[in-house]
Amino acid sequence: MFDDRTRGVAETASPGDKGITRRAMLFRLGAGGLAVAGLPALLTACGEGSGSGEAKKHTLRIGLTSEMDSLNPFVQQSAAAVIATHLMFPTLTRQEGSEFTLTPDLAERYAVSDDGKKITFTLRTNGKWSDAKPITAEDVEFTINTLVRLKSSAAALLAQYVVGITEAVAEDAKTLVVTYSKPIANALALLSRVVILPKHVWTAPAAGDGAGLKSFTFNEKVVCGGQFVLEKYTPKQIVLLKEHRDWYGAKQSITTLGFLTFGSPDAMLKALETSQIDAVALLSPSAVGAGVDKLRTKNIKVEQAPGFVMNNLYFNVNPKKTKHRELLDPKVRKALSLAIDRERIVKVVLFEMGRPGSSLVYPAMGDWHDSSITPDPFDVAAANSILDDLGYKRGPDGIRIANSEPMSYTVNLASGLAGGSRIVQIISSGWEQVGVKVTSRTLDASAMIDAISAPDGKYLTNDVAVWGFLPASPDPSAVLDHFITDSIGGFNNCHYSDPEYDRLYVEQNATLDAAARREKVYQMQRRFFDARAMLALCYVDALSASGSKFTGYHMSGFGPFNAISRDQFTDIRPA
Template identity: 25%
Template structure:
């Protein structure tokens, strides 16, 4: 019996191999009262019985010119190889809820992305090279752009097969992109590839994308959660809920779907026929662990090999001999989404007051323990020259916030609540996800600051699936969320009024125009200038309350080797190279 089969059998029977030493460690840990939960987004819930796979609603070989066989650099980082790589073993990772192993309609939560990165492949992928992230081939062997960036032609690698043995062809790529762009399909992340007007099959190994307008960053976007799916298995099925496919998802990735038990785990096993060579691991277990205390306990005891933790959990794992903690820069930001369909949020002075009213530097210092920076906009400083520091920053100034609210027509009534000339009170429904202590701390703090100004705030801290539904259906006034972006400055997905991921109903024709101009500008210096202007305009208009750019804090077993020191949503692209001692 392979190691993956043994571990899956243990999980199926409700047990996990635990040594006497681990039992003692777990008993000791029980008295620590660890607080906090890992920042791992997920969705779903369900029974404990086995079921089907979860469902859910420039020329050259890349921008770096790197070859198809390149591997990620991990030299000098925790988790890098400490000897000769070994085959065998099962790697276990914590996720917070039931994942969706069907990438067309997966909500795009991190749990979905993590699982899908092991089963499927994109045309390109991201590789860490020194301090830079580069775009390198995945299913594509090479690509070239038309001189005006209006067309891209991708050549596929030969010899790639699906897990059922059928060959990958350009027809699969066309089928996938057509499905993602089909308005009748509830596809996630449609805005990422919204520049594509049509996909053409040139021959079995070549596909051409004809764009609506020039777009310099299309190759980057194709590596951002856009896996290719098999036409021969999905054609003719309901692409919103392909029942047959969901029973056993089929990809081209380094691991094959093995089983899914709702509320327990999803298991994948090594694909011996993987086109880049068989993985070193026998398999991976994605253990569904909603509770942050349990995740910390299990990485400490050795029951799992990897989880992401919050700053408050660092002390509980520091000095533990079988755990390494590493701090990884991440291209993301946290924010309060503002529902722009709410009449009370229409006045920019109200939105600006919401920023002035909170001390974001104190949040970074006290909640994040210094592991982050105050955010000034949606483009992370890690994007170098594209980041514009010269924008309105709205430093903490509650007096200025109060003055802006008064200018907007809100004055305190006899009950201390801000009221307008029509007698309407300034009330806010403030939503956040349950089980994320750092986020709950931030939301509770903001509620207190807003109430000092006379804003009546109702907190709604709800389970993740409910939170996600309320977010997507605009059932909030303010809502705390975060966004992990591609390594590119493109802002279409969340800020263009026609994007399917504009979940705060933000509409600004000037911003729409700037987004399209910037993403279609072929000259890099001019593109940088446009993104600087775009950041200034967004800062002035306050579409959301920008909070902070955090570091990702990873807790990993010391037996884990050659996991790249990248944000984990990208590091898992390279799981065929990872091994365990």
């Protein structure tokens, strides 16, 4: 489906570039949204504007249950916040359409050198910042070089998007040359993740160690250059954007765009039914459940597609962990995988809107997914046989003993994982049948990160964690890079470290031929699956729900809205 045409979007450094891989927690499925205080007034603020002159104003109101934590790209963690930020700032390229085809954005065109180490961009000349200053190649040069310079510190959360870049040079106002130390298979798409910042505004915050980048304040005066500018911002509650009249791209029908955070899926869907909002973003099957058909009877359009959300179980496989060291044995992890009823998770938690998980690379990623890797079946007898052969006998209470300790594990569960409690119940039920006890602990996103890496980032005390993930792009590197050694301390929730996996990652990253790269990606999938450091529990379908006021929504595995494309908003128009 995506094949060579997309080249992906999310990379980290190759092993050895320590610090680059402290990846942004952009797409973790973390804490749920807060209830919006004074919701009716805020909805009114996002309401339809009156026509002015010949131009009629059209307001699109989007509901969220996951709060926008920050619009600052150097600190933001929520997927919804990333979407808003990418609407406010230019990027060199974009990925458009149902197959995420790479297209120019701020760049009018680009050319890649024969050795793949230089990309020359010719920029549009009609771009302007919201303070009327022109957008030039110097802005792009400043942004990219700032990320490269501060990749191990203030810009670490965005550094994976400039992996391999040695420098960016503005040859003139319209021409930019980006130089790489080696070819990068999806370099052009990686750059679609870099929001271009106005040099004249961000130079001071980026000075020195760049500490000012993280403390930069976003308010109604922030200088933007994308298709929208910031109109109103109440952190974790509402983001209101209005059209940027000097935007360089195609004009859209939507002149005002409002994102509203609700305290629960039920409240959000009720607002959709009563036309207080027009559409919802990041809708989970667990949130809608059996109510999908009910929504359709209320003139709500519901669409479904194979999604990019994957719910996972992570084992701590740090060889230095202090307790329950039996979990370091792949045979034990395989037994525990066989004791998980993935089919039941799909049926009970996802209401059949998904499929059992197997490989690290999603089926929604098309040919990058190795379909020969199949989910472990629910086979309690086989699991018991493995544990019996390992000599882990049951104690008087039925719980097995390993290394003189009961096989009783605390499972850390992310509070914002839709259906997470039910998933852990199903895991617990299966593990109980093989003599393993589960005690669950629900934590918010920040506490989850701390618990997984406890104490103090050493990964010594955590045993098991359950969390979900939405990758930054449809490219396989957006998930493969989680488990290279240098991602420990970032998205590597397992403390997984395998030199051969690292080597293959570097090779596939630099392999420009799609078929040859795919073979290396398959090798990585198989190697990681066999280790069972992480168990893919289920792939979750993407859902969209929208009212009848607008048409032209683009449905994909990311849902109707994402931070990769612009056409999802430029094509929406009044019905």
